[in-house]
Amino acid sequence: MILTNRKKESENLVGSFSDRVRLIVRKIPRGKTLTYKEVARRAGSPKAFRSVGTILSKNYNKDIPCHRVIKSDGQLGNYNRGEKMKEQLLRSEGVV
DNA sequence: TGGTTGACCAACT
DNA sequence: AAGTTGGCCAACC
Numbered sequence: 001m002i003l004t005n006r007k008k009e010s011e012n013l014v015g016s017f018s019d020r021v022r023l024i025v026r027k028i029p030r031g032k033t034l035t036y037k038e039v040a041r042r043a044g045s046p047k048a049f050r051s052v053g054t055i056l057s058k059n060y061n062k063d064i065p066c067h068r069v070i071k072s073d074g075q076l077g078n079y080n081r082g083e084k085m086k087e088q089l090l091r092s093e094g095v096v
Numbered sequence: 097t098g099g100t101t102g103a104c105c106a107a108c109t
Numbered sequence: 110a111a112g113t114t115g116g117c118c119a120a121c122c
Contacts, residue, residue: 016119016120017118017119017120018119018120035104035105036103036104036105037104037105040104040118045117045118045119047105047116047117047118048104048117048118048119049104049105049117049118050101050102050103050104050105050116050117050118050119051102051104051117051118051119051120052103052104052118052119053102053103053104054101054102054103054104054118054119054120054121055103055119055120056103057102057103058120066103069103070103071103071104071105072104072105072106073104073105073106076103077103077104078103079103080103083103086103
């Protein structure tokens with residue numbers, strides 16, 4: 001305990017599942033992509049990847065780069081602004 | 097309280 | 110490579 005009570009201020013504070021998903025996605029750096037499964041895993045429910053998608057679909061906040069969240073298969077997946085836009089954004093950030 | 101929905105995943109065809 | 114099937118889980122009626 002003497003060392004570190006360093007909490008990561010995001011995964012640790014519990015809100016609802018959707019809140020944590022938003023926080024996690026918000027931390028994705030530019031040029032990096034994360035899978036729905038990974039996000040769900042970090043959010044605390046590894047099998048809730050579908051819910052992650054549902055939540056992101058309802059999220060229109062620009063602070064949350066939801067376009068950086070893709071499928072596990074390497075496909076882009078859907079996007080509320082259009083899949084085409086999603087690809088363009090990712091390429092714009094240098095994602096391969 | 098219970099059933100339906102969905103920006104998915106993995107396995108199979 | 111692309112389509113189908115069953116499963117899984119949180120959110121929304």
